[in-house]
């Protein structure tokens with residue numbers, strides 16, 4: 228009984244108008260069955276190419292391991308890096324590592340095993356890691372965003388951006404070409420994805436045509452397409468920001484938030500606030516329900532967070548902005564460059580930007 232209910236729910240999804248009315252005709256054939264991420268990437272779907280399929284198979288594997296790790300009863304000692312020594316050991320090597328470091332290692336090992344990655348840059352590392360000379364791809368990533376919330380079992384996420392290796396600079400010294408490859412503008416992304424570790428584990432990806440979400444089926448280990456061709460609502464009714472910073476905000480941002488809270492903006496409805504303080508979770512909700520998710524101070528990273536998420540929101544019909552400029556048009560100059568970030572529905576972002584001065588100028592450091 229339970230299993231027929233379960234498959235019934237799946238069939239509903241398969242036959243839903245959004246699944247049938249997909250933008251990409253070749254994807255329709257896949258949507259006629261409940262497709263996995265791998266099937267979708269294959270020839271019957273988006274035809275992402277063998278190299279990218281192999282890479283994603285490895286990323287999938289790494290993220291399933293991270294999903295298990297964040298849900299593990301043993302993760303609280305990992306997340307605190309409290310230095311519990313295992314019996315009989317005395318060296319630092321045996322100390323538990325924080326979850327974001329463990330996640331970084333899991334993904335790096337998968338990228339190495341894929342054989343498809345020339346260079347990887349991670350929010351957790353000081354500089355890029357050169358992996359293999361002939362790898363066709365460059366991967367930039369935040370291995371475990373929101374990990375400061377993990378002790379309270381609040382959702383976390385992994386973010387990836389994937390570029391092609393710049394073959395024209397293959398002759399440069401490794402350090403130089405590694406950095407240049409990782410500093411490509413977001414407009415050159417060939418794919419981006421995030422994985423949300425929450426009540427469900429969801430992998431949301433774009434390979435350039437549409438943004439699609441796949442939910443991990445724990446019974447088979449497959450990521451099943453549950454949200455084909457996500458279209459962010461043109462306008463939402465939710466704003467997502469750390470409100471406690473109100474008195475550090477610029478005048479424009481205060482006015483904007485005051486206006487939409489009271490239902491006096493272009494949308495004559497009072498907005499509601501939602502803020503998980505976990506970027507992937509706040510972004511995922513925004514993608515599905517619309518509105519705007521923002522961090523107006525120089526905090527989030529252009530390379531690892533802003534670019535991949537802007538790529539995904541744009542492919543879903545939304546916008547990614549630093550308050551003034553389109554994120555994907557900003558040329559990164561530093562690997563760990565930080566900036567204000569506003570992601571969301573096109574009409575909400577346009578209205579927000581019309582207030583001009585929405586970036587937070589002061590960043591006093593909030594130790595929480």
Ligand SMILES: O=P(O)(O)OC[C@H]1O[C@](O)(COP(=O)(O)O)[C@@H](O)[C@@H]1O
Pocket residue numbers: 372373374375469504505506507522524526593
């Ligand atoms: O403290 P703020 O400005 O609300 O920032 C919260 C944001 O910072 C993050 O925790 C990422 O910051 P870290 O990379 O320092 O962990 C996001 O998940 C979240 O959206």
